Amino acid sequence: GDRQGGISSYAADEPCKRMMVYYHDILYNGGNTANATAAAATQPTALSRSVSINDTYFGQLVVFDDLVTADQAMSSEPVARAQGFYFYDKKESPNAWFSFSLVFNSTAYRGTLNLMGADLMGEKTRDLSVVGGTGDFFMARGVATISTDSVEGFYYFRLKMDIKLYECYV
Amino acid sequence: GDRQGGISSYAADEPCKRMMVYYHDILYNGGNTANATAAAATQPTALSRSVSINDTYFGQLVVFDDLVTADQAMSSEPVARAQGFYFYDKKESPNAWFSFSLVFNSTAYRGTLNLMGADLMGEKTRDLSVVGGTGDFFMARGVATISTDSVEGFYYFRLKMDIKLYECYV
């Protein structure tokens, strides 16, 4: 019963692959048709507004096809598309949950990474799980540490994503 | 091509970590603002009501930030928050699908476990997959066996969760 093939690393301080990228979420506001890459599929629930003057968006689900770049500027090198969804899941304060694929289609990489986990917005950094991969990321697993890098009003935010793979097929 | 680091167990009868916990879902009913920790983000579809006098809720999606405790009583030791969603997905009978994170933030554990799978409500027990973990549960995998422990009307149910990890980083 042995595993065959090539897994290169499983030590927390030695990922077999690491990428620092930036995720840009531009939410549709009714007017930004050309730029928007995300849109709310559901409205916040009544529970959300019932406990907070500042709506915590509890129950709002957003679907996205967001740009991921190598640097902070949206005009920097495109790395991937992030395709998936997030929703707000806490009544007392904004808190979210994500599940999405990073879709790579460049000279550097072709393939996908699949992620999911809690976006504990009250914490400076939080960890999502990389639960699978395909193509150049065949069977990958790891952890993505995210932090909020910028928020501009209601319709744009940027996350810094430090993606560390600990299972790589080589 | 060998794996490095520490995986302690991969035998079905020998999990490397096991936890029995209780998940409490208190659905918002329009009046229980203080207690509710879950809310419906979508209504059941017309298909749901078209085939059953007893609505099977087909298509209803519920977002939650639910309490998880060590014993059956909600007042027992808090273990984690369960943050995520479920929805009903069968027209003939109630049947659900879950995806969520268990968020631990106590002296015992800090970190998350990420789960997903079919909640086959017609069966006494059903298995979800633990597909990843972070923090104290770094890179964990396993199976969570759930069973319905209590149902009180339309707005409260409790699941018993027997969480067995078979991949642990130590």
Place this chain on the structure above:
Amino acid sequence: GDRQGGISSYAADEPCKRMMVYYHDILYNGGNTANATAAAATQPTALSRSVSINDTYFGQLVVFDDLVTADQAMSSEPVARAQGFYFYDKKESPNAWFSFSLVFNSTAYRGTLNLMGADLMGEKTRDLSVVGGTGDFFMARGVATISTDSVEGFYYFRLKMDIKLYECYV
């Protein structure tokens, strides 16, 4: 820190288990109550219609309990139910994202496989991740290569799924 138990294969060209199956999605259209196994839980967003004469359904989320068979005909041998959801996530063209469980309950297999990933509808084949399994598929991982096998109007499509497991517990 060694892994115990039986993982039989981790080479890309040698899955430890392989299944070719067909997934049938019959969307509720208001009239096909007896046949429908899927229903839209949300409507497409305004963003969807704002950029395309042909609606790209951006933001529409569909919940399903779909039949999976051994051959193309719906009347061929039933293999599993696919229970989960997909949604459309791109404004310029139809593109989807899936997360679901394959629920097996036959003489051949009992248990579930849990899948997620991007359904890049513009590509002939695309890969989803198999991120976990239960029962006869205890702790499985792998890749499912899907392709559109048939589209009949707005309310039926069939996917061919080539499921390759590279981690099997034996």
